[in-house]
Amino acid sequence: MNSTPSSFSQLQHDHIDLWSISPKQLNDSELKYLKSLITDEEQTRIATFKSSSAQKTSLVSRAMCRLVLSQYINIPAQAHQFSRNKHGKPSLLKNSTQLQFNLSHNEDLIIMAVSVKDEVGCDIENPIRKVSIEPITRRYFSTQEHVMLMAKQGQAQNAAFFKTWTLKEAFVKATGVGIKLGLDSFYFLYDDKDNKQNIQVCFNEHYPLNIEQPWYCFHDQFQQQSFALCRATKTLQKICYLDAAQLIPVPKR
Incomplete structure (x- = not known):
């Protein structure tokens, strides 16, 4: 699995970066760090899920999205702001880079696709x-x-x-x-x-x-x-597989 995201120029032409992470493989300290990245509003929404598994998946999805976007946009993960179109699809509120993304998940795996413009x-x-x-x-x-x-x-x-x-x-x-x-x-x-x-x-x-x-x-x-x-796009794409777990910092000892 690759560990470095594509450059913007590559993404514009023929690349889709596909990030992934398994919620079940994360420990308590990693989950605590991810929780620190999301807003109070997001935490309130997560709390509405009845099962702990659904709460965990939602937490990891939201935090992963923020961590991944910061690999392309030089601002802290906590600072990203989002909007949704009338059909509910999320996007960055301020997106001068034309970065596009989409997520999908189940209890075993979360994926996030990233492209530019298209x-x-x-x-x-x-x-x-x-x-x-x-x-x-x-x-x-x-x-x-x-x-x-x-x-x-x-x-x-x-x-x-x-x-x-x-x-x-x-x-x-x-x-x-x-x-x-x-x-x-x-x-x-x-x-x-x-x-x-x-x-x-x-x-x-x-x-x-x-x-x-x-x-x-x-x-x-x-x-x-x-x-x-x-x-x-009509352009044949290269899929770059990336491990989002590598974006979570290792705790200092």
Whole structure:
């Protein structure tokens, strides 16, 4: 895993930095440090989660976001201010660098994608989770994807479902609209033998945005998780994997 983020010039052209951290691997002192980075308002929101696991994941996600952004913008992690668009997607309040980012998480892993200028979205899912594939795809996915998935069985169907699911989530997040875009308004075409970059997004007639916008879409397995990235660009991307845990200072002895 790489330990140095890309430069701004690299990010503008063909790089997505993908940071990750596992909440379960952090000790009490590391969590205490992360808590010191977030605002009182954020701490209040975290406290509304009923389970301690959800509180921990939210804490690490928020603090990780601040630590990562400070690798690109020369201000303290505590000083970052955020805004949200009308669909809820967060961004930096003052962003003269045009830095773009997106996060996704579950209890085992948190990821954060970073790019410059072009919007980016990411999603991560645990592929061992039990899901009801037929009713989910029939109700929410496009007809094309439902037919494709129903033609598969067993592990092949499960793998294709999570690949499609993460791609769809990453895509709607990258558009800034979220699921209000309509998960059935677009669909993905890909070769099962090419698991990563040979992925094409296509549009149905009721897709509400610009169909001429080029997209780069990527899928892979990472730390036993299924994850996807989508970026509003036609340029083939290099994915730089980075360990966010390395940003947490080692306590002085």
